[in-house]
Amino acid sequence: MKVLEVKDLTVQSGDGSKVVSSVSFSVEPGERLGLIGESGSGKSMTALAVMGLLPAELKASGGLLLGTGKDAPRQIIGAAEKDLNEIRGRVASIVFQEPLTALDPLMKIGRQLSEPLRRWKGLKGEGLQKAIISALAEVSINKPERIAASYPYEISGGERQRAAIAMALACEPSLLIADEPTTALDVTVQAEILALLDTVVSKRGMSLLFISHDLAVVSRITDHVLVMKDGSVVESGSLTDILRSPQHPYTRDLVASAKELDNALAIAKNSGGI
Amino acid sequence: MTRKRRHSLPLIVGGTLVGFIALMALISIFWTPYSIQDMTGGRLGPLSSHHWLGTDKLGRDLLSRVMIGARIAIAVGFGSVLIGAILGVILGLVAGFAQRWVDESFSAMFDILIAFPTLLLAMLIVAARGASLTSAIIAIGIGMSAIVARLTRLLVKRVLAKDFITASRASGTSWARIIFIHILPNIWTTLIVTFALQFGFAGLTEASLSYLGLGAPPPNASWGSLLQEAQATVLTSPVAAIAPGVLLVCLVIGMNLVADGLRDVADPTLRRSR
Ligand SMILES: Nc1ncnc2c1ncn2[C@@H]1O[C@H](COP(=O)(O)OP(=O)(O)O)[C@@H](O)[C@H]1O
Ligand SMILES: [Mg+2]
Numbered sequence: 001m002k003v004l005e006v007k008d009l010t011v012q013s014g015d016g017s018k019v020v021s022s023v024s025f026s027v028e029p030g031e032r033l034g035l036i037g038e039s040g041s042g043k044s045m046t047a048l049a050v051m052g053l054l055p056a057e058l059k060a061s062g063g064l065l066l067g068t069g070k071d072a073p074r075q076i077i078g079a080a081e082k083d084l085n086e087i088r089g090r091v092a093s094i095v096f097q098e099p100l101t102a103l104d105p106l107m108k109i110g111r112q113l114s115e116p117l118r119r120w121k122g123l124k125g126e127g128l129q130k131a132i133i134s135a136l137a138e139v140s141i142n143k144p145e146r147i148a149a150s151y152p153y154e155i156s157g158g159e160r161q162r163a164a165i166a167m168a169l170a171c172e173p174s175l176l177i178a179d180e181p182t183t184a185l186d187v188t189v190q191a192e193i194l195a196l197l198d199t200v201v202s203k204r205g206m207s208l209l210f211i212s213h214d215l216a217v218v219s220r221i222t223d224h225v226l227v228m229k230d231g232s233v234v235e236s237g238s239l240t241d242i243l244r245s246p247q248h249p250y251t252r253d254l255v256a257s258a259k260e261l262d263n264a265l266a267i268a269k270n271s272g273g274i
Numbered sequence: 275m276t277r278k279r280r281h282s283l284p285l286i287v288g289g290t291l292v293g294f295i296a297l298m299a300l301i302s303i304f305w306t307p308y309s310i311q312d313m314t315g316g317r318l319g320p321l322s323s324h325h326w327l328g329t330d331k332l333g334r335d336l337l338s339r340v341m342i343g344a345r346i347a348i349a350v351g352f353g354s355v356l357i358g359a360i361l362g363v364i365l366g367l368v369a370g371f372a373q374r375w376v377d378e379s380f381s382a383m384f385d386i387l388i389a390f391p392t393l394l395l396a397m398l399i400v401a402a403r404g405a406s407l408t409s410a411i412i413a414i415g416i417g418m419s420a421i422v423a424r425l426t427r428l429l430v431k432r433v434l435a436k437d438f439i440t441a442s443r444a445s446g447t448s449w450a451r452i453i454f455i456h457i458l459p460n461i462w463t464t465l466i467v468t469f470a471l472q473f474g475f476a477g478l479t480e481a482s483l484s485y486l487g488l489g490a491p492p493p494n495a496s497w498g499s500l501l502q503e504a505q506a507t508v509l510t511s512p513v514a515a516i517a518p519g520v521l522l523v524c525l526v527i528g529m530n531l532v533a534d535g536l537r538d539v540a541d542p543t544l545r546r547s548r
Binding site: 051056082090 | 449
């Protein structure tokens with residue numbers, strides 16, 4: 001049974017313009033899918049629609065089924081907030097682009113992480129503390145005790161994104177959505193976060209929907225991709241096929257510029273520039 | 275980055291001014307130099323060792339009356355801020371969450387209530403339930419609630435637009451819990467500053483109501499009634515007008531300074547640069 005099934009998803013704004021139009025795709029248990037497209041192509045709105053978290057001025061229509069892969073999937077569009085809260089975090093969860101704004105500035109990391117742990121696992125006191133520390137350790141945070149006792153502004157960007165990932169993983173979701181999780185980070189930190197996502201997703205056997213505007217980044221973590229442009233999916237398939245023979249002109253541009261960058265990097269490396 | 279100043283000068287000066295008035299109010303509960311009914315002091319007596327501030331035209335000790343006035347001013351401050359805060363924060367939260375026309379209706383209601391003179395509101399309330407300290411407190415509190423509500427609405431909307439709210443919802447946190455763990459903690463410092471400011475203004479408003487005979491009835495004279503009584507004899511015995519006048523100014527300026535100081539000390543953006 002599928003973890004996520006999106007059928008003809010359309011997201012419209014108040015004035016009737018389509019931000020996402022007739023997007024269909026599905027994610028199997030353990031599958032990794034990349035969603036790629038330029039800025040403003042509707043990737044984030046697709047992700048938010050899956051979580052039932054679209055801004056109030058946007059309306060979704062079509063089919064959006066989300067499930068653990070074991071029990072019957074549930075329709076997200078039109079579902080009550082109370083029902084959605086049972087799915088969010090447990091069935092699917094999301095990591096955002098900018099970890100600084102995705103964490104409450106006035107709450108210590110440990111306290112923020114304790115919320116989902118307490119709610120879903122019913123942990124308290126000592127047990128809760130242990131769970132917080134081990135959740136932070138799982139995302140390769142070196143001094144979990146120190147990070148747990150810190151405010152978001154007191155730790156580095158990489159540590160913040162790790163903490164945000166720990167929060168997303170807290171309730172053991174079947175599907176992790178990562179919406180440009182490395183875009184706001186330095187290149188070296190980017191690589192670490194990608195490696196971390198790769199490891200935890202494999203270890204837990206989760207499905208992954210990885211969103212990025214950068215084909216090079218997506219190619220490091222997924223093997224199937226959807227290409228979005230202006231709210232529609234223009235191409236989909238395995239990464240190797242798309243790299244080898246892109247069909248849509250937009251995809252061709254993407255592949256060409258990614259290769260250019262690759263070449264430039266290779267040249268820079270050989271000449272000792274990097 | 276500037277260091278956080280633990281004790282800001284405005285807070286110290288303002289706190290001293292208000293503290294002095296609060297101390298007078300506190301002492302007056304247990305002890306005043308003379309009873310408020312005591313008219314043995316001789317009419318319009320001068321400043322003396324028996325009557326530090328002299329006596330009024332009925333022979334009552336002015337210091338005792340000013341002390342009772344301080345008690346009334348503080349009571350009005352607490353009472354009206356309590357009403358204004360509870361009513362204002364609840365209304366502001368509802369309006370902050372509301373969308374489109376519901377939101378606009380709330381905003382219009384706040385604007386009308388803010389534009390509505392507190393004096394007129396007080397007259398209506400006095401007409402309904404008679405002139406008393408409670409009537410004055412209710413009128414001032416209701417007038418204040420509109421100011422608090424408008425600010426709360428704005429603050430709530432600003433916090434709701436933050437990513438960390440979406441992130442918290444994405445992990446399944448209910449709206450009720452989000453209000454308590456994210457929204458209120460992120461807005462209360464700004465609200466506290468406003469409460470402090472309004473506390474001072476409440477004393478001023480009560481004085482004008484009392485001046486017009488819409489406040490606490492005799493013999494429990496507030497500073498406003500003292501000013502009104504002193505008016506006729508201001509040239510012969512100016513202290514009767516100066517004493518309550520100066521204290522009123524001290525209260526308003528003191529609370530303004532306290533508000534400024536709180537802003538410096540509690541501002542989360544300053545705290546961040548610790
Ligand atoms: N709250 C909103 N109301 C109306 N339109 C919006 C809103 N948020 C985003 N959009 C529009 O939706 C489109 C897709 O945005 P988004 O999904 O964030 O793009 P991406 O994540 O691919 O960069 C953009 O054109 C953007 O202007
Ligand atoms: Mg985006």
